[in-house]
Structure formats: C-alpha cells, structure tokens
Amino acid sequence: MGNSSHAVPPRLGPYELIERLATGGMAEVYLARRAGPRGFQKLCAVKRILPQLARDPDFVAMFVDEARVCANLSHPNIVQVFDFGEQDEELYMAMEYVDGTTGARLIRAAAARGEELPLEVSLHVALSILRGLEYAHAARDRKGRPLNLVHRDVSPGNVLIDRSGAVKLTDFGIARASDFERRTDQGQLKGKLGYMSPEQVTGRELDARSDLFTVGIVLAELVTLRPLFSGGRELDVLLRIRDADLGPIDRAGSLLPDDVKSVLLRALARDKLLRYSNAAVFAEAIEEIIRRRRLQVGPARLSAWIERLGLIDGPDVSSDNEPSRPGTAILEPDDVVRNDPRGDGSYDSGGSYEVAPQIYRVDLGDGTASQPMSYPRVIELFATGAIGSRSLVARESGRFKPALHYKEFSRFVTSPALRWDDDADGAEKSMLDRATLPAYLFQLALERETGALVFRNEEKQKKIFLVEGAPEFVASTDRRELLGEHLVATGQVLRMEVEMALAMLPKFGGRLGDALVGLGVLRPIELFRAIHDQTQMRYMDVLGWPDASISFTRGARSHEETFPLGVDPFELIARGIREGYTVSELVQLLAPIEDDVLERVPNPPVRIEVLRLPERESYILRKVDGTSSVRALIGQMTNLKIADADDVMRAVFVGLSCEMLRSIRWTALHPDSGIRRSGASKVRLGR
Known part of the structure; x- marks a missing residue:
C-alpha cells in the first residue's frame, strides 16, 4: 500500500484492496479488485470512512446519504456507484474505477507547459458535465418523487477523465437532496473554496442554478488556464465570489472568444435569475458555439490531449507488485483548496499539495516514542505545549527528525504566538497578584502598550498579544480553549467537521479557521464571530487565574493573521x-x-x-x-x-x-x- 504504515484491511466484503489511491478529510479511496469464477476479475474503486471518523454518527449519516443518492443515478457522465456494504461495522462504497486523470490535473499540466487547451476540448468537458447535471437535477427516487438534487461541489477535481476521453462527474458526498435532513440546513456552507456560487457563500437556499455557476467557473478555467476566483486569503476569495467579481474574464483578452465570454457572463451572473434556467439550456448554448464554429468535439480529441500532456500512466495489476499510477483519477483531495499558493492568479505547476499523512510518532525525550497518532492529535500536542519546536517527529515509518523539517508543522514551531518552549529576552517578570491584576491590564490598555503578555502556572499557559493596549491575538495551551473545541462546544460545527479540517491544515497554512471556511463548514462571517468571541473569552479568562507567573515583552508581535476585534x-x-x-x-x-x-x-x-x-x-x-x-x-x-x-x-x-x-x-x-x-x-x- 504505497509507503503507508496505516492499517489497511486486505479486503472489504468481496473486494480485495490493492492500493490506497487518495485520502481526503473524511474518507479514503482504494483501487480494488473483485474476483469471480473462472478467472473473472474487475477493477473498481472502494471508498471507506476514515477510521477515526467511522463511529461518528453524523459522518456515517452523510456517507449513507451519499450512497442513497448515488444509487439513484445512472448516466454516462456520472461515476456509477454499484455497491454499498458493511464489514465489521465498517461501511464502504464500491464505485466505477476511472483510469485517467482529472480536470484539475489537466488544467495544471497545460498551464505548466504553456499550452492552451483547444476550445473544442474545453467545450467537450463542460458539455459532458452539464449533461450529467441535467440528468442528476431531474433525477427521481424509485417512487417517482423528484430528488431536487444539487451537487454543490462541481470543481475540476471532481471532473474525472478516463483514458478514452469520457468525462464523468463524481463525489456527491455533500450533495443536497430534498429528503436529506442532516446536512442541508439552510445557511450551511458546503463546497470547495473557489468553486461556489454567490448564494453558497452567503448561506442562502440553493437550487440547480448554483451548480451552473460552478460549471461556469470550470469552463472559464479550462479556457484561460487560470483560477477565476484567486487570491492569497480565503476570505478574499469568498468575497469575490459573493460579489461575482468577473474581472479575470474581462482581462482574459483573446483567450476568451466573444461567444464563449457571452455564455460565461450569463452562467456566472450574481443573480441566479439571470443565469441559464437549467443545465439543458446551458448545454444548448455551448452546442450552438460548436455548431457555429464547426468544431469537432468528442472524447477522442480529449483523449489525445491528456496523453500528450503525460497524464496517462495506467496501472499494472496483473502481478502482486504495487502499481504506480500518477494518472489515476478517483478522488482528488489535492483540489480541496485553490491551487494558487502564490496568490497571483497562477496555477501551481509544480504539483499539488499533499494531504497530511495519517500516522506520526513523537520522541518523548526519555528514549521512548509515542504510540502512532494522527495528524490532528500531533497538532493538538503542539498547540497545548505538550511538545515543542525542538521535538523529534517521525512521519509514517520514517526516521525521527526535528519538527521543523515537516512543512505541515512549520506554523506551530516558528510562530511566536504558538511556540511554548521559549522565553523572550528582555521580558519583565513577576508573580500574579489578584488585587492588582486588573489594574495592571488597565495600565497596559491605558498606555496603549504593544507587546506579549504571558501567563504561566503549573497547569497551562496563555499568551496575550496586545496592539496599542487591545488584545489582538490570544493563544492558550488549555485544550478547551482551542478553536476547534470552542466551535464544537458552542454547537457551531460538528466534531467530524473539525477532524476533516485538521486533516487539511497543511493546505491552509496550518490555520484551522481558514480550513473550515475553505471546506465550506463555516462562512467567513461565522469564522469572524467565532474568533471574535474566542479572543475575548481567552483574554478575560486570565482574570480568573488564582496564581501564575507573568511576563511582558514590549514590542513583541504575534505575526499571525488577525481580525480587528473592535472591542474596548x-x-x-x-x-x-x-x-x-x-x-x-x-x-x-x-x-x-x-x-x-x-x-x-x-x-x-x-x-x-x-x-x-x-x-x-x-x-x-x-x-x-x-x-x-x-x-x-x-x-x-x-x-x-x-x-x-x-x-x-x-x-x-x-x-x-x-x-x-x-x-x-x-x-x-x-x-x-x-x-x-x-x-x-x-x-x-x-x-
């Protein structure tokens, strides 16, 4: 199974698991083989819940919902789910195996080589997506009742392209259907950062026209090979989507022919009433361009291009050797966030980000190592000061190395706000006096002091970074005060949603709030309010400490991205x-x-x-x-x-x-x- 020491069952039901293809925030997908009599074999993909989430009732319900909705869908442009089972209380889903690539990889490969995709290739991909959505939006259950399905996650990473050039839409994991209750509450924000509609960003009720907006985003990026909604900060991206800022389309110049631009402007209208009324009408507009330009559109041309770009390298599963398949497309975890790390509107041609591995070990400093633990658990140890910047960590089955060696931990070992194993030089130190503590804080506020105020006792530590006397950022080693714990305790997110976001932290610079927004769990305004409340609570909490040592370092800054609190x-x-x-x-x-x-x-x-x-x-x-x-x-x-x-x-x-x-x-x-x-x-x- 690659280089993973992750415990993988050799079988799930009748399926032999050959190799783990991808790991996302909530599930993992394996290349699998089902054998039958007289030498019959069939390759498929098997999706299962991550072990740490397998007993979470909310996520199990979502997984079951996905299986239910996909069971009703059978269309050439939708990945077929053909089996759903349970083994040892573990649910799994068997689906069509697509041996090829994804729309995201297609765009990145073309951008890296500086080659424009032929217009007929881009239109074929968009047209195929729309035909799949046309079917899904009109789908009915077995009793003939409309499902009122909205995919909510149309993005290049969820567009699979097999080696023959066939295009298939996948991942209905967060789809909205009229009979789903657990995850479709009005106001919830679901979907990938950069591939949402304005109504998704603002938490309004969604219908099929939301998916049409995101198809417009995909088509624009296929034609221009640049992100439509890009930016260094996730909040900025969401605000651009909310406002339907189509500046990149206006600046695309000759990359966007006038007739294609006209179609995109209608599909990407901020007001959904101004968009195409349904996927069929949108598809007809694309077909009109194809007819007028007399383009040769079909899977053969697309197949030739993905081969030309080096995106096809199929597996050899006839032996017991582990296959190497950079071209396989089943689940696209590296497209959970925008591939625009520089914030300059360009795709990351150097490759995608990696999801944090599942297993780590920590050197405990006494000659022993910790038990294997997940990435979120290691992050919790850093955040609560249990381990520090000098700690040694081993990833998967590798050697122990300084934590700074791993980019997924860099924020927690370099940020002045999050390091707990160093004392600042020049800090004024004293012991807490309950009678004078409020007066001391009052003086710092009155004199508009800027610096780091650190409280320590035997149980916990807290850093308060003041800017002109007001708290700008507050860090705490108290597990109950971690952002994820605060959000769960206040009922703003589910435990499994925090786990999902923690698994994706490397993609978001180690910032849980950005990950929750990027994954669609929180809206930006909800994140702002949560951090606003949490910072105040952390600050006021020190006034309840019975004892502590206190130090203050003038001029120290957190170097963290912060929200203005606006509280005196x-x-x-x-x-x-x-x-x-x-x-x-x-x-x-x-x-x-x-x-x-x-x-x-x-x-x-x-x-x-x-x-x-x-x-x-x-x-x-x-x-x-x-x-x-x-x-x-x-x-x-x-x-x-x-x-x-x-x-x-x-x-x-x-x-x-x-x-x-x-x-x-x-x-x-x-x-x-x-x-x-x-x-x-x-x-x-x-x-």
Whole structure:
C-alpha cells in the first residue's frame, strides 16, 4: 500500500484492496479488485470512512446519504456507484474505477507547459458535465418523487477523465437532496473554496442554478488556464465570489472568444435569475458555439490531449507488485483548496499539495516514542505545549527528525504566538497578584502598550498579544480553549467537521479557521464571530487565574493573521472582573478597607460608559461622594433596594482597578492598583 504504515484491511466484503489511491478529510479511496469464477476479475474503486471518523454518527449519516443518492443515478457522465456494504461495522462504497486523470490535473499540466487547451476540448468537458447535471437535477427516487438534487461541489477535481476521453462527474458526498435532513440546513456552507456560487457563500437556499455557476467557473478555467476566483486569503476569495467579481474574464483578452465570454457572463451572473434556467439550456448554448464554429468535439480529441500532456500512466495489476499510477483519477483531495499558493492568479505547476499523512510518532525525550497518532492529535500536542519546536517527529515509518523539517508543522514551531518552549529576552517578570491584576491590564490598555503578555502556572499557559493596549491575538495551551473545541462546544460545527479540517491544515497554512471556511463548514462571517468571541473569552479568562507567573515583552508581535476585534479593552477588563472574581474573593480583598472613605477620581482616565457596566454598578460608582465607605454603600444600596452587596463589591473593585475610585489605605496596601503612571514601563505587578 504505497509507503503507508496505516492499517489497511486486505479486503472489504468481496473486494480485495490493492492500493490506497487518495485520502481526503473524511474518507479514503482504494483501487480494488473483485474476483469471480473462472478467472473473472474487475477493477473498481472502494471508498471507506476514515477510521477515526467511522463511529461518528453524523459522518456515517452523510456517507449513507451519499450512497442513497448515488444509487439513484445512472448516466454516462456520472461515476456509477454499484455497491454499498458493511464489514465489521465498517461501511464502504464500491464505485466505477476511472483510469485517467482529472480536470484539475489537466488544467495544471497545460498551464505548466504553456499550452492552451483547444476550445473544442474545453467545450467537450463542460458539455459532458452539464449533461450529467441535467440528468442528476431531474433525477427521481424509485417512487417517482423528484430528488431536487444539487451537487454543490462541481470543481475540476471532481471532473474525472478516463483514458478514452469520457468525462464523468463524481463525489456527491455533500450533495443536497430534498429528503436529506442532516446536512442541508439552510445557511450551511458546503463546497470547495473557489468553486461556489454567490448564494453558497452567503448561506442562502440553493437550487440547480448554483451548480451552473460552478460549471461556469470550470469552463472559464479550462479556457484561460487560470483560477477565476484567486487570491492569497480565503476570505478574499469568498468575497469575490459573493460579489461575482468577473474581472479575470474581462482581462482574459483573446483567450476568451466573444461567444464563449457571452455564455460565461450569463452562467456566472450574481443573480441566479439571470443565469441559464437549467443545465439543458446551458448545454444548448455551448452546442450552438460548436455548431457555429464547426468544431469537432468528442472524447477522442480529449483523449489525445491528456496523453500528450503525460497524464496517462495506467496501472499494472496483473502481478502482486504495487502499481504506480500518477494518472489515476478517483478522488482528488489535492483540489480541496485553490491551487494558487502564490496568490497571483497562477496555477501551481509544480504539483499539488499533499494531504497530511495519517500516522506520526513523537520522541518523548526519555528514549521512548509515542504510540502512532494522527495528524490532528500531533497538532493538538503542539498547540497545548505538550511538545515543542525542538521535538523529534517521525512521519509514517520514517526516521525521527526535528519538527521543523515537516512543512505541515512549520506554523506551530516558528510562530511566536504558538511556540511554548521559549522565553523572550528582555521580558519583565513577576508573580500574579489578584488585587492588582486588573489594574495592571488597565495600565497596559491605558498606555496603549504593544507587546506579549504571558501567563504561566503549573497547569497551562496563555499568551496575550496586545496592539496599542487591545488584545489582538490570544493563544492558550488549555485544550478547551482551542478553536476547534470552542466551535464544537458552542454547537457551531460538528466534531467530524473539525477532524476533516485538521486533516487539511497543511493546505491552509496550518490555520484551522481558514480550513473550515475553505471546506465550506463555516462562512467567513461565522469564522469572524467565532474568533471574535474566542479572543475575548481567552483574554478575560486570565482574570480568573488564582496564581501564575507573568511576563511582558514590549514590542513583541504575534505575526499571525488577525481580525480587528473592535472591542474596548476596558470593557473586557470590567467583564473579566465580573466573571473571574467570586463575591467571597472580593469580600476578602476589600475587607481591609471596608470602613475607609472612598473618593471618586475627579478626572478619571476613561469614562464610566466605556466600561459598559450593568446599570446598577454604574449607579453605585456615581453615588460615591467622598463620605461613604464600602460598608456604608452596601447599607445604602440594600436599604433603597437598588442593589445588593455583591453589586457594591464588584462596582467598588472595578472602580479601584480602573482609576475611578481611590482609597488611601488601598493604595498603601496595593501600590500598583490605582495610580496612573507616566508610562507603563513603571508598572510592577506583585508585591
């Protein structure tokens, strides 16, 4: 089975597994052989759920749905699924084996050689896709009811071309049908980055015209050999699709004949009402071009071109030797993302990205190695600080090498934000003091400091990168605070969707959020909101730490892509006090001054409104007049039934921490807690 130490069953049902062809985020596909009496043999492709997802009920349901819908489809331009079975509680699907290449590889090979594909070749591919979709969109179940099928994943990687030139559409794994409930909720975003319709990007209801838009993308890329929607950032790509930005078509010049351009502009209309009404009408428009130009269109011409480009190298499975088949096309995991790594609109002619291998081992530093583990598990170890940049890792059955050797780990061993095994030079260090912690954070915000604030205790670590006093990026070794865990815990994604995205991290620069958007699990706005909430929660969480060492390195930056939060750090400090300090703790902290007179600072550095306190706490701060103590305030507020003792305690502590209130004895006990300095460099945390 290639170079994999991955445990592969020799058989699934009646199928002998010969070689693993490809691994995607959710499933893997094998070249298989079914033998029969008197020497009968037939090659096929067998698809099975990845072992780590095989017991996930949501993914199992999706796999079953795919089998159900494909069982109703039989057309020359659609890959046939002819068997579905279960062995040892493991589901598998047997399908037609296409010995050839894919549309994605065809485009890349032509671009690499600087050769334009003949127009008749491009039109033949698009026409074949449309005929398959025409059939699928009109498909009915066995009772004659319309399936209302929408493929939702038409892309060059899912266009298979066999050596004879026949074109077949595959991978209905995320197709939408009217009787599917588990994965077709309105607003869900599914599909490959760069091959979605505007309504897919914005989460609106889809119909067959969404597939026509993506066929338009495929045709444009076949003709121009350049990505239609390209860009360095996934969010930018999605925004271009949302707006149907067809600038590349306008700039294509002679690469796009006027009649082809006219067809594309209609297929790629932002408003689906302006597109072709169905696949048959779109196909007729292409056939009209073929007739008018008197083009010779058919599989023979396409077959000659894929052979000319070196895309055919068929397997020899007559012996026990493992075949080598760079031209085989079944599943195209390397097309899950745009092949535009440079962000300059060009295809990656040097080859596709690799999906992260499934199995790794980690040197534990005591002469022993870990048990084999998946890529997501290794990433979790890096993210939580269990292993670091100096750790040795072995991929599959290879030798142990420094983690930096593997490009799939590069972000986690080079990013200042994600490395946990180094101490920055010149950092100011101290021990956490619960009484002065909020005041310290307030000073950093007030002085608009930029730098890295690191909290460490025996259980976890946290890095807060401030830019002009506001948190820009927060990293944590607490597994519960990882982005994937946060999204699962809040019900925004499924566990198996996180696993799928983690498996594809190398394609997305090691960024889980980008992977989730690129794979269609989250919309950009959903990712923005999730990171926005998570960053705030991670920041406020430190106000609940009972003990820690603290260091601050001025000028340090995360070097991570970040979203502007647009939240005032003073508000976060006040919220953090409310969530991180118990009433009993506040009683203990304020006990030494409970009978001291409190004064309101005449010209506080920030207005009370900036803190966005609950109305009762704001009222309490405004009622401090220089004659009342904490004890007296509690009596006044409770007698008037305006607030209770808890409200008074929180309001007073916020006021002292944010330089709105002052007390002589509080300042004496905690000299760093309520006095504004001329520069944050003079702030000292701890006593």
